[in-house]
Amino acid sequence: MLVGITGTPGTGKTAVTELLEKKRKYQVIHLNELIRKERLYSEMDRERDCVVADMDLVEKRVKELVNRIYPLTLIDSHLSHYIADTVIVLRTRPDILQERLSKRGYSVEKVEENLDAEALDVILVESVEWCGEVFEIDTTKGSVEDTLASVEEILESILRERDQEIQQRYSPGSVDWSDRFLD
Numbered sequence: 001m002l003v004g005i006t007g008t009p010g011t012g013k014t015a016v017t018e019l020l021e022k023k024r025k026y027q028v029i030h031l032n033e034l035i036r037k038e039r040l041y042s043e044m045d046r047e048r049d050c051v052v053a054d055m056d057l058v059e060k061r062v063k064e065l066v067n068r069i070y071p072l073t074l075i076d077s078h079l080s081h082y083i084a085d086t087v088i089v090l091r092t093r094p095d096i097l098q099e100r101l102s103k104r105g106y107s108v109e110k111v112e113e114n115l116d117a118e119a120l121d122v123i124l125v126e127s128v129e130w131c132g133e134v135f136e137i138d139t140t141k142g143s144v145e146d147t148l149a150s151v152e153e154i155l156e157s158i159l160r161e162r163d164q165e166i167q168q169r170y171s172p173g174s175v176d177w178s179d180r181f182l183d
């Protein structure tokens, strides 16, 4: 079974999946790394320092890599909601996301573009459109370990044929960053 962990850059997908990977309980595929390493893209956008993934190639490759000794395969990427039917969307309040992205040395334009996308719920809306099941975790407060505990709770619930309480606790729609656009 494939589960995506998606969200705007800087919301914590890689930090949390790297911790999860160490536990060796679930398979983790860091998709952005794979796309670059295996050149699963159709174009390079040098100006924006990103690639345009070829999603047909990506999906085919992910299916080949799924290792069935694990009960579940987690895909870490802001593109994972295009290939998994169940996704966890990580969210971060824009002022905190700004601190995280600025530390990466991104340009002001690139930071602002990502903050707007987060405030407009772009990835959440895409996930709801594309996926049958969507969970949402706010990573604004708390530590990476807290986010990991929430992710594990969701994954265990998925494997236990869904727990109503967990589904309600992480149901999408709990965050609202629209005050970014109020002045």
Ligand SMILES: Nc1ncnc2c1ncn2[C@@H]1O[C@H](COP(=O)(O)OP(=O)(O)OP(=O)(O)O)[C@@H](O)[C@H]1O
Pocket (backbone or CB within 6 Å): 007, 008, 009, 010, 011, 012, 013, 014, 015, 016, 078, 100, 139, 140, 141, 142, 143, 144, 145, 146, 147
């Ligand atoms: N509660 C939290 N949950 C997850 N990450 C957190 C949390 N608090 C702080 N962080 C930090 O936020 C940063 C998130 O960066 P990370 O690279 O994991 O994001 P990402 O979503 O994978 O971004 P990208 O899509 O660019 O790969 C990390 O440095 C992490 O330590």
